[in-house]
Amino acid sequence: MLRVYYNVMDKVSIITAVYNGERYVEQCVLSLQQQTYQNLEMLFVDDGSTDDSAALLQSFAQADSRIRIISLPQNSGLAHARNVALSKATGSYVCMLDVDDRYSPDAIDSAVTTMKQTGADIVLFRFMYTYDDGTPDRLFPLLPPQGLSGMDALRGSINWQSVHGIYLIATDMHRQYPFDESCRLYSDENTARLHFLHALKVVQCQGTYYYLQHPASATHHYGERYLDRLPAAESLRTSLIAEGVPDDVRWSLYDKSWLLAMDCYLYITREKHSLTKEQRRQCMRLIHQVWQQTPFRQLPKAHYCKFGFFSLRPFWIIFKLQARTYFFVRRLLGKH
Numbered sequence: 661m662l663r664v665y666y667n668v669m670d671k672v673s674i675i676t677a678v679y680n681g682e683r684y685v686e687q688c689v690l691s692l693q694q695q696t697y698q699n700l701e702m703l704f705v706d707d708g709s710t711d712d713s714a715a716l717l718q719s720f721a722q723a724d725s726r727i728r729i730i731s732l733p734q735n736s737g738l739a740h741a742r743n744v745a746l747s748k749a750t751g752s753y754v755c756m757l758d759v760d761d762r763y764s765p766d767a768i769d770s771a772v773t774t775m776k777q778t779g780a781d782i783v784l785f786r787f788m789y790t791y792d793d794g795t796p797d798r799l800f801p802l803l804p805p806q807g808l809s810g811m812d813a814l815r816g817s818i819n820w821q822s823v824h825g826i827y828l829i830a831t832d833m834h835r836q837y838p839f840d841e842s843c844r845l846y847s848d849e850n851t852a853r854l855h856f857l858h859a860l861k862v863v864q865c866q867g868t869y870y871y872l873q874h875p876a877s878a879t880h881h882y883g884e885r886y887l888d889r890l891p892a893a894e895s896l897r898t899s900l901i902a903e904g905v906p907d908d909v910r911w912s913l914y915d916k917s918w919l920l921a922m923d924c925y926l927y928i929t930r931e932k933h934s935l936t937k938e939q940r941r942q943c944m945r946l947i948h949q950v951w952q953q954t955p956f957r958q959l960p961k962a963h964y965c966k967f968g969f970f971s972l973r974p975f976w977i978i979f980k981l982q983a984r985t986y987f988f989v990r991r992l993l994g995k996h
Contacts (some may be wrong), residue, residue: 671699672768673751673831677741678717679707681759684872685716691762693724697769702727703745708735713759739839739848746831746838754831755785760872767867771828774865780807781859784827785869792872800824803864810859814905817853818912823862825852826869833858840899845885846892853896857903887935887943890924893917894946911958919963921950922983929987948976 674692678685692702704721706714706729714731721727730745742756753772757763763785771783787800801822808816808823816823837854840847856862897913905913925947928940956964956971964971968986972979 671751673701673749673754675703675745677705678759680711682711682713684760689720705730705741707741737844739841743838755828762870764868770865770867780861780863782862784864787824807863813862814856842895843888843892845888850896915959921947
């Protein structure tokens, strides 16, 4: 394969936050070292790991001057770790790589070339889901050849239905809209939507991002932080509405929050014994807020015109009784 070298102005910073990821560190580093695009800055943030991740990273850094290690004293969450690295990045462009994922060897080369050829503000990678042994599973839907406007990319990203959030972007633009740190999980994804909103053109390159799907992933299992999904969605809604997005986007954001509110209601009903009273209270306060603010007539009828989901405003107590009855019936029927 032809190896192309670029000048210093084209340096790409790749940010990887690592928390107890020793199992994946070597393959992650090798994925970057095997890139045909050589002008890289590899920023690894050790986010308070308690395993041997830090030692492994240091051993690789000693052998490759492009690797920079940033150590945080305690685990602070993905968004904060990435923001720390973003503030120190020296590349003209920046992209993210999770420690358990990898790029195809041509990924960065393809993304930079595509950005220069098209004049796009954001270049998405092809997004391939893989199994734990590296076997490909399925490919995320591709963008049309001509790309999308930033607004259309935003529309497709609200529920990650047709646009994903793995891309190359100018470092200066990313710094204008850093990662949302309002929650320990999920809120980091909000940043991609802001980038799409402020982009004129979004295209896709031929380079591939291989995404490992496995039960250990922080976003793939229930747990205390599962409830972060709702405040993260509310943070997204309020920030985008403040930016003056069109009505159809507003209704989609309200719809997203409403469905997540009901999902979290189900979760705290089912998992009440594993949550503290304060956790349940905080979640119910936010569910109440969503219930009060949602413009239900602008939502798909299937999302609010059925038993368990009827808003019944202004009768909050009656709504809760209906929702709890619905969840109770689900349990009787063996649905989770």
